[in-house]
Amino acid sequence: MSTSGLTKRRGGGGNGGKQLTPKPRSSNDYDEDYNNTKLDNNDNNMSQDHKIGYDDKDIKQDLQINSPLLTLMEEVLLIGLKDKEGYLSFWNDNISYALRGCILLELTFRNKITLINDPARRRFELSDRLIQVINSDPTGEVLLDEALKIMKNDESNLSVTNWIDLLSGETWNLMKINYQLKQVRERLAKGLVDKGILRTERKNFFLFDMATHPIADKTSKEYLKNRILSLLIQRNIDLDSISNDQFPKTTSLKYLRSIALVCGAYAANVLENILLSLNYDKRDQAFARADELLTDFSEYPFNLNHQSPLGLGLNLGQEISNEIENSSLTDLQLELIAAVLSVFARMDSIL
Structure with missing residues (x-):
């Protein structure tokens, strides 16, 4: 796979195809040209009548990005934690891989990474398209900054799947084995402790002690539950009201961020923890709706015109169209979000 983008070059104007034979020039001619060049440069410097070309997208990039208190990774982890016990299910093999995907999603939402603008990329699957860092300024979140530094320092541009694999340690490439992010779940839990959402306890598990993180602020998980249920069981969704x-x-x-949360929780096999309060039929319907969302948003352009046969989220396509129109993210970044969700959609075949 080629890792280099295509570069367009614009040539200068010609002489209408005429071949001109240069005349021999004396040293006086060179002195005269030098003096004329100096005068022209001085005139240009003194002139204030400059015309500056700009792209509307460059102005759009300067719009402020407002991020919530919790990152997508923290939200997925919080959903997966048992409230009183303070640890994840020992049988969950998906969450580690899904959390690395959430890191890429969060970096995209924060305008740190994007896909490389290479027209040839359309020959490849979304998940095989290449990522580049466009803003390496720290985010203030330790895991995000560590991942961003790794991606910035890598000289080769890697694909979406490659980066999720490398950050997860799912690779045979010994040269990049150090790209794996270590103790992600524990570090996310400690971050939630610092934010006052969890607390730390030590519990004895037969032969060893283990740090656990029960929920200290139950309202935080209720907020997540309300937002997810609004997307999965409501006919009309109004996130402003919650x-x-x-x-x-x-x-x-x-x-769009809330849809990414639902898809991340679904891929991480923790979504069921939110749906336990529903009866069997409602729960089954909610899972079907989560699968619909993952299907609609794991392709690009997003399938915003799809009306769910379940009769849910009737206004969702319009709401997302409106916020994309007012967003600072580019089409390539939205395409990157779809690429990560496409990895989530086929995680059962990957792991």
Whole structure:
């Protein structure tokens, strides 16, 4: 796979195809040209009548991005944690891989990474398209900054699947084995402790002690539950009505971010923890709706015109169209979000 983008070059104007034979030039001619060049440069420097070309997308990039209190990784982990016990299911093999995908999603939502703008990329699957770092400024989140530094320092541009594999340690490439992010779940849990969402306890498990992180602030998980259920069981979705201090109305791309959360939780096999309060039929319907969302948003352009046969989320396509229109993210970044979700959609075949 080629890792280099295509570069367009614009040539200068010609002489209408005429071949001109240069005349011999004296040293006086060179002195005269030099003096004329100096005068022209001085005139240009003094002139204030400059015309500056710009692209509307460059202006759009400067719009402020408002991120919620919790990252997507923290939200998925919080959903998966047992409230009182404070640990994840020992049988969950999917969450580690899904969390690395959530790291790429979060970096995209924060305008740190994008796909390489190579027209040839359309020959490849979404998940095989190449990523580049466009803003390496720290985010203030330790895991995000560590992943961003790794991606920035890598000289080769790797695909979406490659990066999720490398950050997960799922690779035979010994030269890049150090790209694996270590102790991700424990570090995310400690971050939630610092934010006042969890607390730390030590529990004895037969032969060894283990740090656990029971929930200290139950309202945080209720906020997540309300937002996810709104997407999965409501006919019309209004996230403004359930906004809070952790996920305010001003959050950038709040509908698309919430869909990414549902898909991440679904891929990580923790979504069921949110749906336990529903009866069997409602729960089955909610899983079907989550599968619909993953299908609709794991391709690009997003399938915004799809009306669910379940009769749910009737206004979702319009809400997402509106927020994309007002967003600072480019089409390539939205395509990257779809690429990560496409990896989630086939995780059962990967793991």
